[in-house]
Amino acid sequence: MSNTEAAPRVALVTGGSGGIGRAVVRQLAAAGYPVAVHYSGNRAKAEALVAEVVGAGGRAVAVGGDVADEHAMAAAFDLVEAEFGGLDVVVHTAGVMRLAPVAELDLADFDEVQRVNVRGTFVVAQQAARRLRRGGALINFSTSVVGLQFPAYGAYAASKGAVEALTLVLARELRGRDVTVNTVAPGPTATAMFLDGKDAATIDRLAAQPPLERLGTPEDIAELAVFLAGPAGRWINGQNIRSNGGIV
Template identity: 70%
Template sequence: MSDANTTPRVALVTGGSGGIGRAVSERLAADGFAVAVHYGGNARRAGQIVDEIVAGGGRAITVVGDVADEVGMAEAFDSVEAEFGGLDVVVNTAGIMVLSPVASLDLADLDRMHRTNVRGAFVVSRLAANRLRRGGALINVSTSQTRLQHPTYAAYAASKAAVESLTLVLARELRGKDITVNAIAPGPTATPLFLDGKDEHTVERLAGPAPLERLGTPEDIAEVAAFLAGPGRWINGQVVFPNGGIA
């Protein structure tokens, strides 16, 4: 993953202190990337991830910012470029999920989700479109719920459907810049956030529909992100569904 000058490629992972974000940060570091682990509120956990990457011989820093705040995120991008000299890959894992039937949905929750998931995706994508070096990649994160239509997921799935549309259009808009733009849409994945509050029976029920008969792991998702960030240069303007065949 290094060029002739042994300069590592550089990645920014938004939401890098979360379950999938952490796995992506660690996988890209293992692939030789210098990694900026972004966090919105959990500085301690982001710092632990950086410490582990550095202890393993990698290069990593933390950056902070509200993904929906264009000024704060521009400063985060500035910090990455100042530390590592440029930016090649952005993996935008930051997002929130609130579940509710449509009939009883609290519109404040809808607004909060859309601020982070939709506006945040636009802010990060716009910055990436202007900052990534040639040969770079932007990878947004959606969800397989845009296809599964499970009850209580309407507001969350709607916010992620917007992310998919943004991704597909932006890939065409960046013609001539040699930057790929794709989305990953995971199925049920065993992150701490996903497992919180679920008993063993519920987890088994959610794992059942996949032909592989298990939940995904954060590492499964990181594998796809690493491919799109590195060798998968001919995949562009696509939504990839790492979900074990559930949809």
């Protein structure tokens, strides 16, 4: 019997204390996964979520660190393996968004977006590629804006285009490992990061774009990530999947 059959599948969710990440943690825990809840700046939120999972009968631990710091992430992965005996699923939701037209964006903001979203994804993917057990899954996060090209999203869309390219390359590099690598690309989703700085008219306009005529919820996006993490998603590999209610 393999490790993944003998024991529950173990998951690490980066950005696990944030909107989509929190929904992913809750759904993975409900499905029986021991879950590591990663945080960068808000330890209290991560520990509160851990307490919630444990209080419901699950297993969870909080792990901190800058996703773009390879030493911090190696230590975080070490902690997960020490706590739970191995690692099967990494859901990388951590990211930042800075919006402005290309002509106006402060290059310091551009550098921050690329550092967190591109380097951070590469660092986490590198650790996942080295450590995930057979039957494992890495789920990265992009954005539907890569295809929709909304104005003011230039830096963010550029960073997520890099995530999509990395995902496709890594899926092929892991041939023979029985590890899947996919990207979830949400459309407009009602998270604090998305809603911040937008007036009601802008939010209403974006909510009206999908044929389903609403914003996505963190739970909508988490459903797809958890599907890709589990046995039903094993034949999906090297894909960028837009979860956006039908926006084209």
